[in-house]
Amino acid sequence: MKYALFLGCKIPYYVPHYEIATRRVLGELGVELVDLEFPCCGYPMRHLYFRSYLLSAARGLALAESQDLNITTPCKCCFGAQKRAQKFLADNPELLREINAELAAEGLNYSGKVQVRHILQVMHDDVGMTELQSRVKRPYELLRAAILYGCHAVRPSEVTHFDDPSNLHLIDDLVKVTGASPVTWAGRLSCCGAPVRERNPELALATIRRRLSEAREARADILVIACAYSQMQAEWAYSLAGPPPQRELIEGPVLYPQLLGLSMGLTAKDVALDRNTPNGEYLISFLRRD
Amino acid sequence: MFFDVALYTSLALLVLGLVYKLWCWLTTSIGPDSRHYTPAQRLSASLKGLIRALRGRSLGPMMAALVLDGLFQRRSLGHSRWAWAAHMFIFWGMMGLIFLHALGPVLIPGFTATLNPWLFLRNLFGVMLLAGAIMAMWRRLRLPGLRRTTHWADRAALALLALLVLSGFALEGAKIVSVHSFDSMIEEYGNLAEDNDRAALGQVWREHYGVVFPQGQVPAGLELMERGLELHQDSCVDCHDNPQWAFASWPLSRLMAPMAGWLEAAQTALWLYYLHFLAAFAALAILPFSKFLHIFTGPLLLMIRVAKPREEMAPAARALVRALELDVCTHCGACSVHCSVAEAVNHVPNLSVLPSEKLMALGRLARGKTDYSEMLDVMRQGAYMCTSCLRCTTLCPVGINLQDLWFAMKDDLEEAGYGPTTRTVAEKASETAGTSRSVAPFKVNNGEFQKGLGLSVQADTFRNCYRCATCSNSCPVVFSYEDPKKELDLLPHQIMHTLGLGLADEAMGARMTWYCLTCYRCQEACPQGVKVADVLYELRNLAAARQGQGESC
Numbered sequence: 001m002k003y004a005l006f007l008g009c010k011i012p013y014y015v016p017h018y019e020i021a022t023r024r025v026l027g028e029l030g031v032e033l034v035d036l037e038f039p040c041c042g043y044p045m046r047h048l049y050f051r052s053y054l055l056s057a058a059r060g061l062a063l064a065e066s067q068d069l070n071i072t073t074p075c076k077c078c079f080g081a082q083k084r085a086q087k088f089l090a091d092n093p094e095l096l097r098e099i100n101a102e103l104a105a106e107g108l109n110y111s112g113k114v115q116v117r118h119i120l121q122v123m124h125d126d127v128g129m130t131e132l133q134s135r136v137k138r139p140y141e142l143l144r145a146a147i148l149y150g151c152h153a154v155r156p157s158e159v160t161h162f163d164d165p166s167n168l169h170l171i172d173d174l175v176k177v178t179g180a181s182p183v184t185w186a187g188r189l190s191c192c193g194a195p196v197r198e199r200n201p202e203l204a205l206a207t208i209r210r211r212l213s214e215a216r217e218a219r220a221d222i223l224v225i226a227c228a229y230s231q232m233q234a235e236w237a238y239s240l241a242g243p244p245p246q247r248e249l250i251e252g253p254v255l256y257p258q259l260l261g262l263s264m265g266l267t268a269k270d271v272a273l274d275r276n277t278p279n280g281e282y283l284i285s286f287l288r289r290d
Numbered sequence: 291m292f293f294d295v296a297l298y299t300s301l302a303l304l305v306l307g308l309v310y311k312l313w314c315w316l317t318t319s320i321g322p323d324s325r326h327y328t329p330a331q332r333l334s335a336s337l338k339g340l341i342r343a344l345r346g347r348s349l350g351p352m353m354a355a356l357v358l359d360g361l362f363q364r365r366s367l368g369h370s371r372w373a374w375a376a377h378m379f380i381f382w383g384m385m386g387l388i389f390l391h392a393l394g395p396v397l398i399p400g401f402t403a404t405l406n407p408w409l410f411l412r413n414l415f416g417v418m419l420l421a422g423a424i425m426a427m428w429r430r431l432r433l434p435g436l437r438r439t440t441h442w443a444d445r446a447a448l449a450l451l452a453l454l455v456l457s458g459f460a461l462e463g464a465k466i467v468s469v470h471s472f473d474s475m476i477e478e479y480g481n482l483a484e485d486n487d488r489a490a491l492g493q494v495w496r497e498h499y500g501v502v503f504p505q506g507q508v509p510a511g512l513e514l515m516e517r518g519l520e521l522h523q524d525s526c527v528d529c530h531d532n533p534q535w536a537f538a539s540w541p542l543s544r545l546m547a548p549m550a551g552w553l554e555a556a557q558t559a560l561w562l563y564y565l566h567f568l569a570a571f572a573a574l575a576i577l578p579f580s581k582f583l584h585i586f587t588g589p590l591l592l593m594i595r596v597a598k599p600r601e602e603m604a605p606a607a608r609a610l611v612r613a614l615e616l617d618v619c620t621h622c623g624a625c626s627v628h629c630s631v632a633e634a635v636n637h638v639p640n641l642s643v644l645p646s647e648k649l650m651a652l653g654r655l656a657r658g659k660t661d662y663s664e665m666l667d668v669m670r671q672g673a674y675m676c677t678s679c680l681r682c683t684t685l686c687p688v689g690i691n692l693q694d695l696w697f698a699m700k701d702d703l704e705e706a707g708y709g710p711t712t713r714t715v716a717e718k719a720s721e722t723a724g725t726s727r728s729v730a731p732f733k734v735n736n737g738e739f740q741k742g743l744g745l746s747v748q749a750d751t752f753r754n755c756y757r758c759a760t761c762s763n764s765c766p767v768v769f770s771y772e773d774p775k776k777e778l779d780l781l782p783h784q785i786m787h788t789l790g791l792g793l794a795d796e797a798m799g800a801r802m803t804w805y806c807l808t809c810y811r812c813q814e815a816c817p818q819g820v821k822v823a824d825v826l827y828e829l830r831n832l833a834a835a836r837q838g839q840g841e842s843c
Contacts, residue, residue, distance in 0.1 A: 195808045
């Protein structure tokens, strides 16, 4: 299992804990990660600059192809943008030819053979549920987890192929394996609000706040996230919320590799739980006591 | 006389320039939060910070940064090994030459430039500097990513360095062959008694030191040679090693040998002397206003950045550091070569997308050197294409915290009325739609607009819409508003229908188009296979293009 790790643009500055946890946990699971100097996946440019989006996405894909590697990314928006770009290029040979002509300037070529996989897919399918089960040393007890599936991973399903669209179960499986119980809640397949944060911050904030309160209504202890943008949104909402008594939010967002890592016997520091907003170390209290 | 006047003039200019720069750092503001602080506050906060850093545990890391990041430019390695090698050659070559030319005579007892190891070292450092400058120039001309951001000032700086070295070598070569130099040395130091002594010494210097005498001036002869060697031992050898040690100037002197007489008549050595020293003094005088200033500011910033993280700095000190950073940039282009969104400039003709160019624009703007109104729109586009991925900050060889500058710049732009590009394009599109609504009844166009859609291949699937409103019913944006029709102008299914009627302005101007969360619920749910979310993406693209904010193709 060897992948080029596509971190995306948001993780290094805004969500460094996601990188720490991802590298650590995938390393423990025997997934070899190769670092290439990837460009932006193109997602933020797509709103106004379609060609720039496609070119940037294709350049990243071509870069991985040049090293004969498949891509894995922790970010759902990078994942979705790259999958969408692959579809655009597969559907439109003319566009593909033009993009490749531009890439040729630096000796790159995109053929379409590179696979883009979210880290959760790598864990679920490549590492496999049996192996994961055997790795969980200290499962959680009585931990109710609200899973945010993440729009750009799940939809459009004909493009992303993240999971079975009529019966999403991939993240539920992964959460169950740690001993936590996924709850049924309203926001499971909904949006975190990130895409409009720049042009309509009120809507962006209202959207994530709605998710957080929906999770609380379902009496979840944590919100399980596996996307850089969703984590930024949740942490933003927390940083703007008042002190705990007034806060109508659940305990906090946890990135899936952090959740898994801790149950595998890694320390909170190993998976950077102390760098979450709010601090995610309370998760330790849910671990089964031996 | 010439030497003294030129030296002191250029030193005076250097000092004045540095004082002016210091004033700039105390008064230039980047970011609204920088504007509150007077020069005195900035100075005192910075000095206090410095003292605290020196007293605390920062001294060690600061010294380590000075040596590793400053003297050995460790950070350049993250950019490119070739860039690092080029700069190491330039830096150590230059340091060596400055030492030998300016400090050696003062610091080293009995220093003689024409004796080894100095004779050899001067050539070695010169060759290093020249090699580094040639490598740097080659990179700037050959590598597309660097060529794009190379300005005349970058080439001029390298050319000046090359001129310094080449004129130095040429001067040394010309002096080796020069009879005039030989004679004036005899006059000053020679202990010549007999009539034939000049010819005797000349023979030694012709044979072993490369002086080229006119035909017949110095006859050959064993006896003369012996006398010459005696004189040489007596008067010359204490200050002169063989010129072959000047391994760059010596071959040059051999090239000059056939035309030595002509060179002598044209006083070439004298002209080269003027050229060489004027080039050196010019470099000194323009230093504060050129990239050479980083010799001082670079190490300073490299130490500041390890002493204290930017977020923890006193705001007044941060204001000064930000202004200083404008003068630390060497325009090496590393940031722009590695920029995550560099590809965008292929289609968005705006170089200020690239960090190095953004910084230059920011500098001009912050110092009020540029027409404000025209610049802001361009800079906004560049600023908001940046994804804040931190890469430029991570690899900047001189340690500029570009991320901090970009955030401060966005705040400045926002304050001047230049907020995020998408928001502005959305507002303008809404305005256009509003005007078209109030001025005239809807005009159905002839289908040209629909043909314009199609970037996403299936965008014209909006034709299949039969207005069941499933998209609008599944839309979280619609769900978020009490009165969505009023607050979003049109709902998703209405936008699809509007497209069918060819009402471009209406579709692009609807707030729904801009508030779309791109969650793809609509598209997933549509029973007719309309690519609702993709179409909305495309409408945003079209609106940007129509307003001259989009891509050029």
